[in-house]
Amino acid sequence: MNVSILSKSDYEEMKKLFLDVFSNEPWFDKWNKEQLDLYMKDLTENNNSLSLALFNEKEELIGCSLGYIFNWWEGREYFIKEFFISRKNQSQGVGSTFLTLIKDRLRDEDVQHITLATEKTVPAYHFYQKNGFSVLENSAFLVKKVIE
Template identity: 45%
Template sequence: MRELKALNINNIEEIKSLFAEIFTKEPWNDDWSDLVQLHEYIKDLIGNRNSLTLGLFEDEELIGLSLGSIMHWHIGTEYYIFEFCVKEQYQSKGIGTEFLRMVEQYAKSRQITHIFLQTERTVPAFNFYKKNGFIELKDHVSLFKEFN
């Protein structure tokens, strides 16, 4: 049985474990070998006043994460998702879509009016989000500057 649960800083070890398991593999290949950096990143996402972290559980096993924050914007309250993932063996089976629908229902029940997220066009997540009703914002750009 699948269940959505709100998570918090007390779940940090379980969250870090699943997050690293997913994002160190294809197509992301992120290097999370610096465990201090991983800990601080997850703490940044789940330890703030407006954090909203949701987990998808299959029986008692954490198989999906939605890590984000509630933001109060002029068009309504949004759930800004920074990270969304489902364990590899559960992908391509409709479980990600089911999880996303559960997240949407949870958000709606808390008077959140929309979800905002960013992803890369070159990863499967892009088509997953489009398939699930997300639209690409034509006037929105992401900018990045690295310090040398």
């Protein structure tokens, strides 16, 4: 497996993979084409975007990590907004391997932390904990609905 920056030529395949993962259990997201395109552009086309792609030995796209690099008083951090592995490759250690490859790459770029947010009720929560992520005791992820 190898990791590289997501290229424009892989963009459509990345969207298909994203839809396949998140339109199924346990998320069941209901993306329409326009909203998905806008969301993916938000994630991949900013100055601080870092979109990483995971390819298998056959050079097939099997995972992505879409996020942003931020400068913080403790140094640079990579905030993962979306992390996904193809459904046929889940529960085989591929996600853990991908996180290790990401960590190695970020270390070379002097990134101090990887941060992310996930729901406690989905398998991803335990996956991240198993891979060394911890819940910050003094932090909370908050949301306020604007349109009721």
